[in-house]
Amino acid sequence: xxxxxxxxxxxxxxxxxxxxxxxxxxxxxxxxxxxxxxxxxxxxxxxxxxxxxxxxxxxxxxxxxxxxxxxxxxxxxxxxxxxxxxxxxxxxxxxxxxxxxxxxxxxxxxxxxxxxxxxxxxxxxxxxxxxxxxxxxxxxxxxxxxxxxxxxxxxxxxxxxxxxxxxxxxxxxxxxxxxxxxxxxxxxxxxxxxxxxxxxxxxxxxxxxxxxxxxxxxxxxxxxxxxxx
Amino acid sequence: xxxxxxxxxxxxxxxxxxxxxxxxxxxxxxxxxxxxxxxxxxxxxxxxxxxxxxxxxxxxxxxxxxxxxxxxxxxxxxxxxxxxxxxxxxxxxxxxxxxxxxxxxxxxxxxxxxxxxxxxxxxxxxxxxxxxxxxxxxxxxxxxxxxxxxxxxxxxxxxxxxxxxxxxxxxxxxxxxxxxxxxxxxxxxxxxxxxxxxxxxxxxxxxxxxxxxxxxxxxxxxxxxxxxxxxxxxxxxxxxxxxxxxxxxxxxxxxxxxxxxxxxxxxxxxxxxxxxxxxxxxxxxxxxxxxxxxxxxxxxxx
Numbered sequence: 001x002x003x004x005x006x007x008x009x010x011x012x013x014x015x016x017x018x019x020x021x022x023x024x025x026x027x028x029x030x031x032x033x034x035x036x037x038x039x040x041x042x043x044x045x046x047x048x049x050x051x052x053x054x055x056x057x058x059x060x061x062x063x064x065x066x067x068x069x070x071x072x073x074x075x076x077x078x079x080x081x082x083x084x085x086x087x088x089x090x091x092x093x094x095x096x097x098x099x100x101x102x103x104x105x106x107x108x109x110x111x112x113x114x115x116x117x118x119x120x121x122x123x124x125x126x127x128x129x130x131x132x133x134x135x136x137x138x139x140x141x142x143x144x145x146x147x148x149x150x151x152x153x154x155x156x157x158x159x160x161x162x163x164x165x166x167x168x169x170x171x172x173x174x175x176x177x178x179x180x181x182x183x184x185x186x187x188x189x190x191x192x193x194x195x196x197x198x199x200x201x202x203x204x205x206x207x208x209x210x211x212x213x214x215x216x217x218x219x220x221x222x223x224x225x226x227x228x229x
Numbered sequence: 230x231x232x233x234x235x236x237x238x239x240x241x242x243x244x245x246x247x248x249x250x251x252x253x254x255x256x257x258x259x260x261x262x263x264x265x266x267x268x269x270x271x272x273x274x275x276x277x278x279x280x281x282x283x284x285x286x287x288x289x290x291x292x293x294x295x296x297x298x299x300x301x302x303x304x305x306x307x308x309x310x311x312x313x314x315x316x317x318x319x320x321x322x323x324x325x326x327x328x329x330x331x332x333x334x335x336x337x338x339x340x341x342x343x344x345x346x347x348x349x350x351x352x353x354x355x356x357x358x359x360x361x362x363x364x365x366x367x368x369x370x371x372x373x374x375x376x377x378x379x380x381x382x383x384x385x386x387x388x389x390x391x392x393x394x395x396x397x398x399x400x401x402x403x404x405x406x407x408x409x410x411x412x413x414x415x416x417x418x419x420x421x422x423x424x425x426x427x428x429x430x431x432x433x434x435x436x437x438x439x440x441x442x443x444x445x446x447x448x449x450x451x452x453x454x455x456x457x458x459x460x461x462x463x464x465x466x467x468x469x470x471x472x473x474x475x476x477x478x479x480x481x482x483x484x485x486x487x488x489x490x491x492x493x494x495x496x497x498x499x500x501x502x503x504x505x506x507x508x509x510x511x512x513x514x515x516x517x518x519x520x521x522x523x524x525x526x527x528x529x530x531x
Contacts, residue, residue: 038508039503041505057514058508077504077520079488080488096519099485099488118485118523136522
Protein backbone atom coordinates (compact mmCIF):
# COMPACT_ATOMS: atom_id res chain seq x y z
CA UNK A 1 0.00 0.00 0.00
CA UNK A 2 1.32 3.41 -0.93
CA UNK A 3 1.82 5.70 2.07
CA UNK A 4 1.60 9.47 1.75
CA UNK A 5 1.96 12.28 4.24
CA UNK A 6 0.43 15.75 4.17
CA UNK A 7 1.76 18.21 6.73
CA UNK A 8 -0.88 20.91 7.18
CA UNK A 9 1.73 23.17 8.79
CA UNK A 10 3.23 23.57 5.31
CA UNK A 11 0.56 22.30 2.90
CA UNK A 12 -2.80 24.04 2.41
CA UNK A 13 -5.78 21.95 3.51
CA UNK A 14 -7.34 22.42 0.07
CA UNK A 15 -4.42 20.52 -1.46
CA UNK A 16 -5.10 17.56 0.85
CA UNK A 17 -8.83 17.53 0.18
CA UNK A 18 -8.32 17.92 -3.58
CA UNK A 19 -6.00 14.93 -3.54
CA UNK A 20 -8.49 12.89 -1.51
CA UNK A 21 -11.36 13.82 -3.84
CA UNK A 22 -9.74 13.63 -7.28
CA UNK A 23 -6.22 12.30 -7.62
CA UNK A 24 -6.89 9.28 -5.46
CA UNK A 25 -9.53 7.78 -7.76
CA UNK A 26 -7.13 5.52 -9.67
CA UNK A 27 -8.03 2.36 -7.77
CA UNK A 28 -4.75 2.12 -5.85
CA UNK A 29 -4.97 1.46 -2.12
CA UNK A 30 -3.42 4.22 -0.10
CA UNK A 31 -2.76 5.28 3.47
CA UNK A 32 -2.64 9.03 4.01
CA UNK A 33 -1.20 10.55 7.16
CA UNK A 34 -2.19 14.13 8.02
CA UNK A 35 0.19 15.96 10.34
CA UNK A 36 -0.43 19.17 12.30
CA UNK A 37 -4.21 19.36 11.74
CA UNK A 38 -4.19 22.04 14.48
CA UNK A 39 -7.96 22.25 14.68
CA UNK A 40 -8.53 23.09 11.00
CA UNK A 41 -12.11 22.66 9.80
CA UNK A 42 -13.31 20.25 7.10
CA UNK A 43 -10.34 17.87 7.09
CA UNK A 44 -11.01 14.81 4.90
CA UNK A 45 -14.65 15.66 4.20
CA UNK A 46 -16.71 14.05 1.47
CA UNK A 47 -14.33 11.18 0.74
CA UNK A 48 -15.69 8.53 -1.62
CA UNK A 49 -12.56 6.44 -2.15
CA UNK A 50 -11.61 3.48 0.07
CA UNK A 51 -8.59 5.28 1.51
CA UNK A 52 -7.20 5.07 5.02
CA UNK A 53 -6.63 8.52 6.52
CA UNK A 54 -4.88 9.07 9.83
CA UNK A 55 -5.15 12.59 11.27
CA UNK A 56 -2.44 12.97 13.90
CA UNK A 57 -3.62 15.55 16.42
CA UNK A 58 -6.77 17.58 17.05
CA UNK A 59 -9.21 18.16 14.19
CA UNK A 60 -11.63 21.09 13.91
CA UNK A 61 -15.25 21.13 12.77
CA UNK A 62 -16.83 18.54 10.45
CA UNK A 63 -13.79 16.24 10.17
CA UNK A 64 -14.71 13.19 8.09
CA UNK A 65 -18.11 14.71 7.32
CA UNK A 66 -20.18 13.10 4.54
CA UNK A 67 -17.70 10.24 4.50
CA UNK A 68 -18.31 7.43 2.02
CA UNK A 69 -15.99 4.44 1.92
CA UNK A 70 -12.95 5.95 3.64
CA UNK A 71 -11.63 4.86 7.02
CA UNK A 72 -10.56 7.94 8.96
CA UNK A 73 -8.77 7.96 12.31
CA UNK A 74 -8.25 11.07 14.41
CA UNK A 75 -5.65 10.48 17.12
CA UNK A 76 -6.66 13.57 19.12
CA UNK A 77 -10.01 15.22 19.64
CA UNK A 78 -12.60 16.25 17.06
CA UNK A 79 -14.54 19.49 16.91
CA UNK A 80 -18.24 20.02 16.23
CA UNK A 81 -19.95 17.73 13.73
CA UNK A 82 -17.35 14.99 13.28
CA UNK A 83 -18.56 12.43 10.70
CA UNK A 84 -21.67 14.52 10.16
CA UNK A 85 -23.93 12.94 7.56
CA UNK A 86 -21.59 9.97 7.01
CA UNK A 87 -22.88 7.60 4.32
CA UNK A 88 -20.58 4.60 4.86
CA UNK A 89 -17.05 3.80 5.96
CA UNK A 90 -15.62 4.45 9.38
CA UNK A 91 -14.49 7.42 11.45
CA UNK A 92 -12.58 6.72 14.67
CA UNK A 93 -11.85 9.51 17.17
CA UNK A 94 -9.32 8.43 19.76
CA UNK A 95 -9.83 11.50 21.97
CA UNK A 96 -13.09 13.27 22.75
CA UNK A 97 -15.60 14.66 20.26
CA UNK A 98 -17.46 17.96 20.56
CA UNK A 99 -21.15 18.62 19.90
CA UNK A 100 -23.18 17.01 17.14
CA UNK A 101 -20.90 14.03 16.55
CA UNK A 102 -22.28 11.78 13.82
CA UNK A 103 -25.29 14.03 13.30
CA UNK A 104 -27.67 12.69 10.63
CA UNK A 105 -25.31 9.84 9.64
CA UNK A 106 -26.93 7.55 7.09
CA UNK A 107 -24.48 4.67 7.42
CA UNK A 108 -21.01 3.63 8.42
CA UNK A 109 -19.53 3.48 11.90
CA UNK A 110 -18.40 6.35 14.12
CA UNK A 111 -16.27 5.33 17.10
CA UNK A 112 -15.37 7.84 19.80
CA UNK A 113 -13.00 6.44 22.44
CA UNK A 114 -13.51 9.38 24.81
CA UNK A 115 -16.59 11.41 25.63
CA UNK A 116 -18.93 12.96 23.09
CA UNK A 117 -20.49 16.40 23.63
CA UNK A 118 -24.13 17.36 23.37
CA UNK A 119 -26.47 16.24 20.58
CA UNK A 120 -24.37 13.21 19.63
CA UNK A 121 -26.20 11.26 16.92
CA UNK A 122 -28.90 13.91 16.53
CA UNK A 123 -31.21 12.96 13.66
CA UNK A 124 -29.32 9.72 13.08
CA UNK A 125 -30.55 8.17 9.83
CA UNK A 126 -29.00 4.73 9.78
CA UNK A 127 -25.38 5.00 10.92
CA UNK A 128 -23.89 3.30 13.96
CA UNK A 129 -22.15 5.24 16.74
CA UNK A 130 -20.11 3.70 19.55
CA UNK A 131 -18.96 6.04 22.32
CA UNK A 132 -16.39 4.68 24.78
CA UNK A 133 -17.11 7.47 27.26
CA UNK A 134 -20.23 9.46 28.02
CA UNK A 135 -22.51 11.54 25.82
CA UNK A 136 -23.93 15.00 26.55
CA UNK A 137 -27.54 16.10 26.71
CA UNK A 138 -30.04 15.77 23.84
CA UNK A 139 -28.12 12.93 22.22
CA UNK A 140 -30.01 10.89 19.61
CA UNK A 141 -32.67 13.61 19.40
CA UNK A 142 -35.12 12.61 16.64
CA UNK A 143 -32.87 9.71 15.63
CA UNK A 144 -34.65 7.84 12.86
CA UNK A 145 -32.60 4.74 12.18
CA UNK A 146 -29.29 3.23 13.20
CA UNK A 147 -27.80 2.30 16.57
CA UNK A 148 -25.89 4.06 19.33
CA UNK A 149 -23.82 2.24 21.94
CA UNK A 150 -22.86 4.41 24.93
CA UNK A 151 -20.36 2.78 27.29
CA UNK A 152 -20.46 5.61 29.85
CA UNK A 153 -23.32 7.83 30.96
CA UNK A 154 -25.82 9.96 29.08
CA UNK A 155 -26.96 13.52 29.89
CA UNK A 156 -30.46 14.94 29.85
CA UNK A 157 -33.20 14.09 27.37
CA UNK A 158 -31.55 11.07 25.79
CA UNK A 159 -33.47 9.93 22.72
CA UNK A 160 -35.99 12.75 22.77
CA UNK A 161 -38.62 12.27 20.04
CA UNK A 162 -36.90 9.09 18.95
CA UNK A 163 -38.09 7.32 15.80
CA UNK A 164 -36.69 3.87 14.99
CA UNK A 165 -33.05 4.22 16.07
CA UNK A 166 -32.09 2.02 19.03
CA UNK A 167 -29.82 3.16 21.86
CA UNK A 168 -27.79 0.98 24.22
CA UNK A 169 -26.39 2.55 27.39
CA UNK A 170 -24.16 0.92 30.00
CA UNK A 171 -23.93 3.77 32.52
CA UNK A 172 -26.52 6.03 34.04
CA UNK A 173 -28.94 8.18 32.07
CA UNK A 174 -29.65 11.57 33.61
CA UNK A 175 -33.05 11.68 31.94
CA UNK A 176 -34.83 10.16 28.97
CA UNK A 177 -36.36 12.49 26.41
CA UNK A 178 -40.02 12.57 25.44
CA UNK A 179 -41.29 9.27 24.01
CA UNK A 180 -38.10 7.30 24.78
CA UNK A 181 -38.41 4.20 26.96
CA UNK A 182 -36.33 1.37 28.35
CA UNK A 183 -37.03 -2.00 26.75
CA UNK A 184 -35.77 -5.50 27.56
CA UNK A 185 -32.54 -6.63 25.90
CA UNK A 186 -33.20 -9.52 23.52
CA UNK A 187 -30.58 -12.01 22.33
CA UNK A 188 -30.44 -10.04 19.08
CA UNK A 189 -29.74 -6.83 21.02
CA UNK A 190 -26.91 -8.48 22.97
CA UNK A 191 -25.44 -9.80 19.72
CA UNK A 192 -25.74 -6.35 18.10
CA UNK A 193 -23.98 -4.64 21.03
CA UNK A 194 -21.27 -7.34 21.07
CA UNK A 195 -20.67 -6.89 17.35
CA UNK A 196 -20.50 -3.06 17.56
CA UNK A 197 -18.17 -3.18 20.58
CA UNK A 198 -15.97 -5.64 18.71
CA UNK A 199 -15.84 -3.38 15.63
CA UNK A 200 -14.99 -0.45 17.90
CA UNK A 201 -12.28 -2.39 19.72
CA UNK A 202 -13.89 -1.74 23.10
CA UNK A 203 -14.09 -4.32 25.85
CA UNK A 204 -17.42 -4.26 27.72
CA UNK A 205 -19.95 -6.92 28.70
CA UNK A 206 -22.79 -6.57 26.16
CA UNK A 207 -25.25 -7.86 28.77
CA UNK A 208 -24.52 -4.81 30.95
CA UNK A 209 -26.24 -2.49 28.47
CA UNK A 210 -29.83 -1.24 28.63
CA UNK A 211 -31.93 -0.80 25.50
CA UNK A 212 -33.76 2.44 24.83
CA UNK A 213 -36.21 2.81 21.94
CA UNK A 214 -39.25 4.80 20.96
CA UNK A 215 -42.62 4.47 22.68
CA UNK A 216 -44.07 5.59 19.34
CA UNK A 217 -46.72 7.66 21.10
CA UNK A 218 -45.54 10.79 19.27
CA UNK A 219 -46.04 9.15 15.89
CA UNK A 220 -49.62 10.35 15.85
CA UNK A 221 -50.74 13.73 17.09
CA UNK A 222 -52.85 13.53 20.19
CA UNK A 223 -54.63 16.79 20.97
CA UNK A 224 -55.55 15.50 24.45
CA UNK A 225 -51.95 14.83 25.50
CA UNK A 226 -51.55 18.40 26.73
CA UNK A 227 -47.87 18.40 25.73
CA UNK A 228 -47.21 15.56 28.19
CA UNK A 229 -45.46 12.58 26.67
CA UNK B 230 -20.66 34.22 16.10
CA UNK B 231 -17.64 35.53 18.00
CA UNK B 232 -14.37 34.18 19.30
CA UNK B 233 -13.08 34.21 22.83
CA UNK B 234 -9.58 33.56 24.13
CA UNK B 235 -8.09 33.46 27.59
CA UNK B 236 -4.62 32.79 28.88
CA UNK B 237 -3.34 32.44 32.42
CA UNK B 238 0.35 31.73 32.94
CA UNK B 239 1.33 29.68 35.97
CA UNK B 240 5.09 30.00 35.44
CA UNK B 241 6.16 33.53 36.52
CA UNK B 242 8.80 33.68 33.75
CA UNK B 243 6.01 33.44 31.16
CA UNK B 244 4.42 36.70 32.35
CA UNK B 245 6.85 38.55 30.14
CA UNK B 246 5.59 36.56 27.14
CA UNK B 247 1.85 36.79 27.88
CA UNK B 248 1.10 39.06 24.93
CA UNK B 249 3.38 37.23 22.53
CA UNK B 250 1.67 33.90 23.31
CA UNK B 251 -1.78 35.47 23.05
CA UNK B 252 -1.60 37.34 19.73
CA UNK B 253 -1.79 34.17 17.57
CA UNK B 254 -4.70 33.01 19.76
CA UNK B 255 -6.60 36.21 18.98
CA UNK B 256 -5.72 36.19 15.29
CA UNK B 257 -6.72 32.50 15.12
CA UNK B 258 -10.29 33.59 15.95
CA UNK B 259 -10.50 36.09 13.07
CA UNK B 260 -12.99 33.99 11.08
CA UNK B 261 -15.28 33.88 14.10
CA UNK B 262 -14.95 37.63 14.73
CA UNK B 263 -13.52 39.89 12.05
CA UNK B 264 -15.20 43.22 12.89
CA UNK B 265 -13.76 44.18 16.29
CA UNK B 266 -11.32 42.86 18.85
CA UNK B 267 -10.21 43.59 22.36
CA UNK B 268 -8.58 42.27 25.45
CA UNK B 269 -8.16 42.94 29.13
CA UNK B 270 -4.84 42.14 30.75
CA UNK B 271 -4.25 41.77 34.48
CA UNK B 272 -0.86 42.54 36.00
CA UNK B 273 0.58 43.30 39.43
CA UNK B 274 -1.84 45.57 41.30
CA UNK B 275 -1.02 49.20 41.99
CA UNK B 276 -0.20 50.05 45.59
CA UNK B 277 -2.65 51.40 48.16
CA UNK B 278 -5.11 53.95 46.87
CA UNK B 279 -3.61 54.16 43.39
CA UNK B 280 -5.95 53.42 40.52
CA UNK B 281 -5.66 53.36 36.77
CA UNK B 282 -8.17 53.83 33.99
CA UNK B 283 -7.91 52.79 30.35
CA UNK B 284 -9.34 55.52 28.13
CA UNK B 285 -10.27 55.47 24.43
CA UNK B 286 -10.18 58.61 22.26
CA UNK B 287 -11.30 57.06 18.96
CA UNK B 288 -14.74 58.66 19.29
CA UNK B 289 -13.31 62.19 19.73
CA UNK B 290 -12.59 64.50 16.81
CA UNK B 291 -8.85 64.14 17.35
CA UNK B 292 -8.97 60.34 17.39
CA UNK B 293 -5.48 58.90 17.60
CA UNK B 294 -4.02 62.45 17.73
CA UNK B 295 -5.76 63.19 20.99
CA UNK B 296 -3.57 65.28 23.30
CA UNK B 297 -3.15 62.81 26.16
CA UNK B 298 -0.35 64.70 27.85
CA UNK B 299 -2.52 67.83 27.72
CA UNK B 300 -5.27 65.84 29.45
CA UNK B 301 -2.78 64.85 32.17
CA UNK B 302 -1.79 68.50 32.67
CA UNK B 303 -5.42 69.63 32.75
CA UNK B 304 -6.28 67.05 35.41
CA UNK B 305 -3.39 68.30 37.51
CA UNK B 306 -4.39 71.91 37.04
CA UNK B 307 -8.11 71.47 37.78
CA UNK B 308 -8.11 68.68 40.32
CA UNK B 309 -4.61 68.96 41.76
CA UNK B 310 -4.09 65.30 40.90
CA UNK B 311 -0.76 63.94 39.76
CA UNK B 312 -1.58 61.74 36.75
CA UNK B 313 0.83 59.38 35.01
CA UNK B 314 -0.11 59.05 31.34
CA UNK B 315 0.85 56.14 29.05
CA UNK B 316 -0.49 57.08 25.61
CA UNK B 317 -0.75 54.65 22.70
CA UNK B 318 -2.54 56.34 19.78
CA UNK B 319 -6.25 56.48 20.50
CA UNK B 320 -5.70 54.80 23.86
CA UNK B 321 -4.09 55.82 27.12
CA UNK B 322 -3.69 54.47 30.61
CA UNK B 323 -4.00 57.14 33.31
CA UNK B 324 -2.74 56.36 36.82
CA UNK B 325 -3.41 58.49 39.92
CA UNK B 326 -4.07 58.11 43.62
CA UNK B 327 -7.47 59.68 44.15
CA UNK B 328 -10.90 58.08 43.94
CA UNK B 329 -11.42 57.22 40.26
CA UNK B 330 -14.92 58.71 40.32
CA UNK B 331 -13.39 62.21 40.72
CA UNK B 332 -11.22 61.82 37.61
CA UNK B 333 -13.94 60.11 35.59
CA UNK B 334 -16.48 62.80 36.44
CA UNK B 335 -14.06 65.53 35.31
CA UNK B 336 -13.37 63.67 32.07
CA UNK B 337 -17.10 63.15 31.42
CA UNK B 338 -17.72 66.90 31.88
CA UNK B 339 -14.80 68.19 29.85
CA UNK B 340 -14.26 65.43 27.28
CA UNK B 341 -17.64 63.72 26.92
CA UNK B 342 -16.49 61.78 23.86
CA UNK B 343 -13.65 60.07 25.70
CA UNK B 344 -14.71 56.53 26.56
CA UNK B 345 -13.53 54.98 29.84
CA UNK B 346 -12.73 51.34 29.07
CA UNK B 347 -11.79 50.06 32.52
CA UNK B 348 -11.02 51.07 36.08
CA UNK B 349 -9.00 49.28 38.70
CA UNK B 350 -5.66 48.42 40.23
CA UNK B 351 -4.74 45.51 37.97
CA UNK B 352 -6.67 45.79 34.71
CA UNK B 353 -5.69 47.43 31.43
CA UNK B 354 -8.25 47.18 28.63
CA UNK B 355 -8.02 47.70 24.90
CA UNK B 356 -10.75 47.35 22.30
CA UNK B 357 -11.51 48.81 18.92
CA UNK B 358 -13.09 48.04 15.59
CA UNK B 359 -10.91 46.32 12.97
CA UNK B 360 -9.62 42.81 12.41
CA UNK B 361 -7.91 41.11 15.34
CA UNK B 362 -4.53 41.49 13.59
CA UNK B 363 -5.11 45.22 13.05
CA UNK B 364 -6.23 45.81 16.62
CA UNK B 365 -3.33 43.72 17.99
CA UNK B 366 -0.85 45.78 15.95
CA UNK B 367 -2.56 49.09 16.84
CA UNK B 368 -1.94 48.57 20.56
CA UNK B 369 1.16 46.37 20.48
CA UNK B 370 -0.59 43.41 22.11
CA UNK B 371 2.50 41.23 21.53
CA UNK B 372 4.43 43.29 24.06
CA UNK B 373 1.85 43.02 26.87
CA UNK B 374 2.93 41.41 30.12
CA UNK B 375 0.92 40.16 33.06
CA UNK B 376 -0.46 37.07 34.75
CA UNK B 377 -3.65 36.54 32.75
CA UNK B 378 -5.86 38.06 30.12
CA UNK B 379 -9.17 37.63 28.34
CA UNK B 380 -9.66 38.52 24.70
CA UNK B 381 -12.46 38.62 22.17
CA UNK B 382 -13.02 38.81 18.44
CA UNK B 383 -16.45 40.09 17.46
CA UNK B 384 -18.89 39.32 14.69
CA UNK B 385 -21.74 41.57 15.73
CA UNK B 386 -25.25 40.14 15.63
CA UNK B 387 -27.37 42.11 18.10
CA UNK B 388 -25.94 45.64 18.26
CA UNK B 389 -23.90 47.89 16.00
CA UNK B 390 -20.20 47.56 15.18
CA UNK B 391 -18.73 50.36 17.31
CA UNK B 392 -15.70 50.47 19.62
CA UNK B 393 -17.80 50.75 22.77
CA UNK B 394 -19.85 47.68 21.81
CA UNK B 395 -16.72 45.58 21.30
CA UNK B 396 -15.65 43.27 24.12
CA UNK B 397 -14.41 42.95 26.83
CA UNK B 398 -17.03 44.77 28.88
CA UNK B 399 -16.20 45.98 32.36
CA UNK B 400 -18.17 47.08 35.38
CA UNK B 401 -16.92 48.36 38.71
CA UNK B 402 -13.22 47.83 39.27
CA UNK B 403 -10.98 45.05 38.01
CA UNK B 404 -13.75 42.91 36.52
CA UNK B 405 -14.29 42.15 32.86
CA UNK B 406 -16.27 39.74 30.74
CA UNK B 407 -16.23 38.54 27.14
CA UNK B 408 -19.15 36.72 25.56
CA UNK B 409 -19.74 34.40 22.65
CA UNK B 410 -23.46 34.03 22.11
CA UNK B 411 -26.60 36.09 22.52
CA UNK B 412 -28.81 36.69 25.53
CA UNK B 413 -32.58 36.62 25.26
CA UNK B 414 -33.35 38.65 28.40
CA UNK B 415 -30.80 41.49 28.51
CA UNK B 416 -33.53 44.13 28.69
CA UNK B 417 -35.14 42.39 31.66
CA UNK B 418 -31.75 42.39 33.40
CA UNK B 419 -31.36 46.10 32.62
CA UNK B 420 -34.80 46.90 34.01
CA UNK B 421 -33.89 45.02 37.17
CA UNK B 422 -30.50 46.75 37.60
CA UNK B 423 -31.24 50.35 36.55
CA UNK B 424 -33.55 51.15 39.51
CA UNK B 425 -30.64 50.02 41.70
CA UNK B 426 -28.55 52.88 40.34
CA UNK B 427 -26.58 50.80 37.86
CA UNK B 428 -26.01 52.75 34.66
CA UNK B 429 -25.54 51.27 31.22
CA UNK B 430 -23.36 52.73 28.49
CA UNK B 431 -24.57 50.75 25.48
CA UNK B 432 -27.53 48.68 24.26
CA UNK B 433 -25.32 45.58 24.05
CA UNK B 434 -26.62 42.34 25.60
CA UNK B 435 -23.22 41.42 27.01
CA UNK B 436 -23.09 44.61 29.03
CA UNK B 437 -26.19 43.38 30.91
CA UNK B 438 -24.45 40.13 31.88
CA UNK B 439 -21.29 41.99 32.87
CA UNK B 440 -23.13 44.49 35.06
CA UNK B 441 -25.32 41.77 36.59
CA UNK B 442 -22.35 39.66 37.67
CA UNK B 443 -20.34 42.65 38.91
CA UNK B 444 -23.40 43.78 40.90
CA UNK B 445 -23.57 40.37 42.56
CA UNK B 446 -19.87 40.51 43.42
CA UNK B 447 -20.31 43.99 44.86
CA UNK B 448 -23.26 42.75 46.91
CA UNK B 449 -20.88 40.32 48.59
CA UNK B 450 -21.23 37.14 46.52
CA UNK B 451 -18.02 35.27 45.85
CA UNK B 452 -17.35 34.56 42.20
CA UNK B 453 -18.86 31.07 42.32
CA UNK B 454 -22.09 32.31 43.96
CA UNK B 455 -22.35 35.16 41.46
CA UNK B 456 -21.93 32.73 38.56
CA UNK B 457 -24.61 30.45 40.03
CA UNK B 458 -27.00 33.42 40.13
CA UNK B 459 -25.95 34.13 36.54
CA UNK B 460 -27.11 30.65 35.53
CA UNK B 461 -30.45 31.36 37.21
CA UNK B 462 -31.03 34.86 35.80
CA UNK B 463 -29.30 35.05 32.42
CA UNK B 464 -31.21 33.40 29.60
CA UNK B 465 -29.82 32.67 26.17
CA UNK B 466 -26.72 31.29 24.59
CA UNK B 467 -23.37 32.03 26.10
CA UNK B 468 -19.85 31.07 26.72
CA UNK B 469 -18.60 33.69 29.19
CA UNK B 470 -14.99 34.21 30.10
CA UNK B 471 -14.35 36.54 33.01
CA UNK B 472 -11.28 38.08 34.57
CA UNK B 473 -10.64 39.39 38.09
CA UNK B 474 -7.24 40.38 39.53
CA UNK B 475 -6.53 36.82 40.64
CA UNK B 476 -8.94 34.63 38.68
CA UNK B 477 -10.01 33.54 35.25
CA UNK B 478 -13.51 32.01 35.11
CA UNK B 479 -15.49 30.26 32.37
CA UNK B 480 -19.12 29.19 32.10
CA UNK B 481 -21.24 27.81 29.26
CA UNK B 482 -25.01 27.78 28.92
CA UNK B 483 -26.90 24.51 29.59
CA UNK B 484 -27.20 23.78 25.86
CA UNK B 485 -23.48 24.41 25.22
CA UNK B 486 -24.56 26.29 22.13
CA UNK B 487 -21.28 28.18 21.91
CA UNK B 488 -17.97 26.37 21.85
CA UNK B 489 -14.98 26.40 24.18
CA UNK B 490 -11.89 24.27 24.52
CA UNK B 491 -9.22 24.34 27.22
CA UNK B 492 -5.56 23.32 27.07
CA UNK B 493 -3.76 23.07 30.39
CA UNK B 494 -0.08 22.38 31.07
CA UNK B 495 2.17 22.94 34.09
CA UNK B 496 2.97 26.35 32.60
CA UNK B 497 -0.42 27.77 31.54
CA UNK B 498 -4.16 27.43 31.12
CA UNK B 499 -5.33 28.53 27.69
CA UNK B 500 -8.96 28.83 26.61
CA UNK B 501 -10.35 29.49 23.16
CA UNK B 502 -13.53 28.99 21.20
CA UNK B 503 -11.70 26.48 19.05
CA UNK B 504 -8.51 24.46 19.21
CA UNK B 505 -7.05 26.22 16.18
CA UNK B 506 -6.31 29.19 18.43
CA UNK B 507 -4.35 26.98 20.82
CA UNK B 508 -2.35 24.94 18.32
CA UNK B 509 0.72 27.20 18.39
CA UNK B 510 1.18 27.19 22.17
CA UNK B 511 4.38 25.60 23.47
CA UNK B 512 3.86 22.03 24.65
CA UNK B 513 0.22 21.98 23.55
CA UNK B 514 0.63 18.55 21.95
CA UNK B 515 1.11 17.13 25.44
CA UNK B 516 -1.38 19.44 27.17
CA UNK B 517 -4.52 18.24 28.87
CA UNK B 518 -7.05 19.32 26.24
CA UNK B 519 -10.72 19.18 27.21
CA UNK B 520 -14.08 20.68 26.44
CA UNK B 521 -15.68 22.46 29.41
CA UNK B 522 -19.08 20.99 30.28
CA UNK B 523 -22.27 23.06 30.04
CA UNK B 524 -23.55 24.71 33.23
CA UNK B 525 -20.33 23.99 35.11
CA UNK B 526 -18.02 26.62 36.61
CA UNK B 527 -14.38 26.62 35.74
CA UNK B 528 -12.25 28.97 37.85
CA UNK B 529 -8.48 29.19 37.59
CA UNK B 530 -6.32 31.15 40.03
CA UNK B 531 -3.57 33.43 38.82
